[in-house]
Amino acid sequence: MTTNHDGTLERLFEFATLLTDLLDRGLEQQGLSRPRAEVLWRIHHHGPTTQRQLADSLQCTPRNVTGLVDALDALGLVERQRHPSDRRAVLVALTPTGRRTVDNLLAAYRSRASELLDGISGPQLTSFLATLAQVADRLRPDSRPPPVDGSPRLAR
Amino acid sequence: MTTNHDGTLERLFEFATLLTDLLDRGLEQQGLSRPRAEVLWRIHHHGPTTQRQLADSLQCTPRNVTGLVDALDALGLVERQRHPSDRRAVLVALTPTGRRTVDNLLAAYRSRASELLDGISGPQLTSFLATLAQVADRLRPDSRPPPVDGSPRLAR
DNA sequence: TATTGTTATACTCTATAACTATA
DNA sequence: TATAGTTATAGAGTATAACAATA
Numbered sequence: 216m217t218t219n220h221d222g223t224l225e226r227l228f229e230f231a232t233l234l235t236d237l238l239d240r241g242l243e244q245q246g247l248s249r250p251r252a253e254v255l256w257r258i259h260h261h262g263p264t265t266q267r268q269l270a271d272s273l274q275c276t277p278r279n280v281t282g283l284v285d286a287l288d289a290l291g292l293v294e295r296q297r298h299p300s301d302r303r304a305v306l307v308a309l310t311p312t313g314r315r316t317v318d319n320l321l322a323a324y325r326s327r328a329s330e331l332l333d334g335i336s337g338p339q340l341t342s343f344l345a346t347l348a349q350v351a352d353r354l355r356p357d358s359r360p361p362p363v364d365g366s367p368r369l370a371r
Numbered sequence: 372m373t374t375n376h377d378g379t380l381e382r383l384f385e386f387a388t389l390l391t392d393l394l395d396r397g398l399e400q401q402g403l404s405r406p407r408a409e410v411l412w413r414i415h416h417h418g419p420t421t422q423r424q425l426a427d428s429l430q431c432t433p434r435n436v437t438g439l440v441d442a443l444d445a446l447g448l449v450e451r452q453r454h455p456s457d458r459r460a461v462l463v464a465l466t467p468t469g470r471r472t473v474d475n476l477l478a479a480y481r482s483r484a485s486e487l488l489d490g491i492s493g494p495q496l497t498s499f500l501a502t503l504a505q506v507a508d509r510l511r512p513d514s515r516p517p518p519v520d521g522s523p524r525l526a527r
Numbered sequence: 528t529a530t531t532g533t534t535a536t537a538c539t540c541t542a543t544a545a546c547t548a549t550a
Numbered sequence: 551t552a553t554a555g556t557t558a559t560a561g562a563g564t565a566t567a568a569c570a571a572t573a
Contacts, residue, residue, distance in 0.1 A: 220484035223500065227390055230503055233510035234387040240512075250540065267554060277555060279541060286539085303549045303554040328376035331509050339502055344379065346491065346499040347386055353487050354389035406563065423531060433532060435564060442562085459531040459572045 227350075241323050245316050246290075250275075252320070254283050255292060255309065259317045263296060263308040292316055383506075397479050401472050402446075406431075408476070410439050411448060411465065415473045419452060419464040448472055 242252045250273070257272055258264050266280045273280070284307050287293040292313035298304040309317065332340060398408045406429070413428055414420050422436045429436070440463050443449035448469035454460040465473065488496060 220488045221481060223488060223496075224480055224484040226500065226503065226507075228394060230507050230510075231387040231390040231394075233507055234383055235391065236512070237510055238384060238387075248539070265554075270554095275540085276542060278543085278557090281556065282540075298554095301550075301554080303547095305555070324380055325377060328380040331506055332376045332379060335502065335505065339498075340379075342495075343499060343502040344382065346495055347382065349491065350487060351382075351386050351389055354386075354393055356392070404562075421531080426532095431563090432565060434534090434566085437533065438563075454531095457531080457573075461532070 237327065241320060241327065244323065245319055247316070247320075250279075250283055251287055254280075254287060254307075255313060255317055255320075258293065258307060258309050258313075263306040265298065265304045265306060267304065269307065287313070393483065397476060397483065400479065401475055403472070403476075406439055407443055410436075410443060410463075411469060411473055411476075414449065414463060414465050414469075419462040421454065421460045421462060423460065425463065443469070 239249065242249060245252075247255070253273060254269060257269060261268070266277060266284060269284075270277045270280045284293060284295065288295065291310055293307055294310050296306040296308050298306050335343070395405065398405060401408075403411070409429060410425060413425060417424070422433060422440060425440075426433045426436045440449060440451065444451065447466055449463055450466050452462040452464050454462050491499070
């Protein structure tokens with residue numbers, strides 16, 4: 216017997232929209248688009264990264280990474296470095312300005328999270344997150360295992 | 372005293388990503404992009420709609436609507452009709468094919484919702500949705516009131 | 528004068544394909 | 551021969567600005 220979940224799915228989608236809008240507003244304050252922010256985010260977690268690795272983790276083409284890195288380079292947030300052992304490859308690293316930008320993003324999100332969650336009791340939050348994890352598990356396509364490095368792909 | 376919610380916000384963002392990915396996979400099966408699907412969705416709920424109204428509800432420029440309607444028209448999902456009283460305006464309506472496409476989307480989402488939520492007990496789901504609504508209320512910017520017509524903006 | 532929707536133009540993100548320098 | 555990253559080209563979505571037709 217299948218329960219009628221019609222309105223529920225729409226509420227979930229609206230929730231997702233609100234969350235990604237929150238994310239976007241934070242990025243916008245730093246003058247960043249979502250794809251560009253995601254590149255910074257990856258490098259922040261992995262350290263200097265080849266464009267090939269970026270293409271794999273962002274699930275886009277190498278050509279696309281070229282454009283994103285070009286743009287971030289022009290903004291002074293990122294720089295290309297020589298790969299120590301492979302002269303075909305390029306390492307993309309954060310500049311000091313890039314590091315500061317990521318720090319600003321993190322600080323903004325920490326304060327946002329407080330506003331969002333502080334009024335909710337510990338047990339209520341725990342139960343909420345447990346159900347959320349349960350639903351998330353069913354949402355995860357087999358092709359994409361849960362992130363292991365603490366840097367989930369930012370919402371698209 | 373502010374609790375440390377660092378990982379929590381990231382889990383919420385990942386959840387949003389998974390949900391919007393689910394949404395996109397459904398749209399992709401109907402050969403639709405998110406902006407185009409949103410136009411269909413709006414017209415499905417409001418009936419024939421002027422491009423001005425579409426621009427307002429999608430929060431984009433009229434120029435943008437022109438492009439989206441052109442594309443949906445070329446796909447045979449939508450047609451432009453004369454406005455009965457304002458000869459400047461255009462009414463955009465679903466074609467029979469467009470209606471069938473929307474019906475397919477709805478059916479697909481109903482079955483997806485079952486897969487996603489059926490194993491969760493009634494009380495657990497109720498409590499989950501209550502907390503979700505509480506967080507959603509704090510997420511909603513003043514500028515965008517909660518949807519009143521059952522057609523929340525699709526996630527971006 | 529204000530509004531509706533268009534043309535003109537430009538920018539971002541995305542993709543495929545062909546090419547180069549290296550492995 | 552395969553891989554890393556580029557150039558070339560194209561298409562979708564978005565924006566602003568100028569304009570035509572209508573209100």
